Amino acid sequence: MENLSLHTVLQYSVTALEGMAVLLAFISYPKYSHTYLRFFPWLLLYVLLTEVFAIPIYEAFETNVVLYNVYNVVFFMYFYFIFYKKEENKRNRVWIKTVAGIFILASIINLSFRSFIFQPQLLAYIVGACALILCIILYFIDILYTPQILNIRKDLLFWVSTGLLLFYVGYIPIKVTRHFFEEPGHEFGTLMIVHRILILVMNICFIIGFLWTRKK
Numbered sequence: 378m379e380n381l382s383l384h385t386v387l388q389y390s391v392t393a394l395e396g397m398a399v400l401l402a403f404i405s406y407p408k409y410s411h412t413y414l415r416f417f418p419w420l421l422l423y424v425l426l427t428e429v430f431a432i433p434i435y436e437a438f439e440t441n442v443v444l445y446n447v448y449n450v451v452f453f454m455y456f457y458f459i460f461y462k463k464e465e466n467k468r469n470r471v472w473i474k475t476v477a478g479i480f481i482l483a484s485i486i487n488l489s490f491r492s493f494i495f496q497p498q499l500l501a502y503i504v505g506a507c508a509l510i511l512c513i514i515l516y517f518i519d520i521l522y523t524p525q526i527l528n529i530r531k532d533l534l535f536w537v538s539t540g541l542l543l544f545y546v547g548y549i550p551i552k553v554t555r556h557f558f559e560e561p562g563h564e565f566g567t568l569m570i571v572h573r574i575l576i577l578v579m580n581i582c583f584i585i586g587f588l589w590t591r592k593k
Contacts, residue, residue: 384566387573394580395425401587408592409533413462417537420455421583424448443494453480453505456541460512463534469515476508499556506545506552513538528591536586540579547575 402418409415427448435441457477464470483504491498516538520526529535551568 384569384573387570387577391573391576391580392425392428394577394584395421395428398580398583398587399425401584405587405590408587408590411592412533413459414533414537416455417533420452423451440495442497446493446498449498449502449505450484453509456509457512459534460516463516464519466515466519469519472515473512476511480505480508497556499552502552503549506549510542510545513542531589531591533586533590536582536589540582540586543582544575544579548572551575 399418399421402421406415406418409417427444431441431444434444454477457473457480461470461473461477464473480501484498484501487498487501491500516534520529520535525532551572555565555568
């Protein structure tokens, strides 16, 4: 019962924080409307709407997996594009194109043995998340050797990258573990709680970025 109450509180907290992130994304839009992140508010709105409609869709159809399968493809491909455009090192751009291609290939392979409509695409997700982590690491390595590092806390992409890195590093093992739980139990509930906390941390990073970023 205690875990159930905590899970409920975290679920509403996630929705509230995601809503706040969307609101601040549009309010602070003039600060970064000239950058490659100009479509980021719409992506966050898409994330929020997916979370909001996932529950009623599950109650109506007893599945909402396809929502998240589509969402993952859109989310990963968007950020591969962002980091590719931001990257100036030719070798790193090749790396980003390569991992994006591997993700697309993994998604196609996943379709051959798991239903996109009714089953989570675990292979595609793990490959996509690992590819995104690599893109973020390449970005962090790049800024270490530029004057940008001196004012990095005012850079929105830095906070977005930090939030994404913290989330996916923490969530990949949870995703794999949850996949092999046949029936939800105590351990499953604990993993869900950690999952929600990771989402909160990620959105807090986004919000800090919107508040601190400055127009260049």
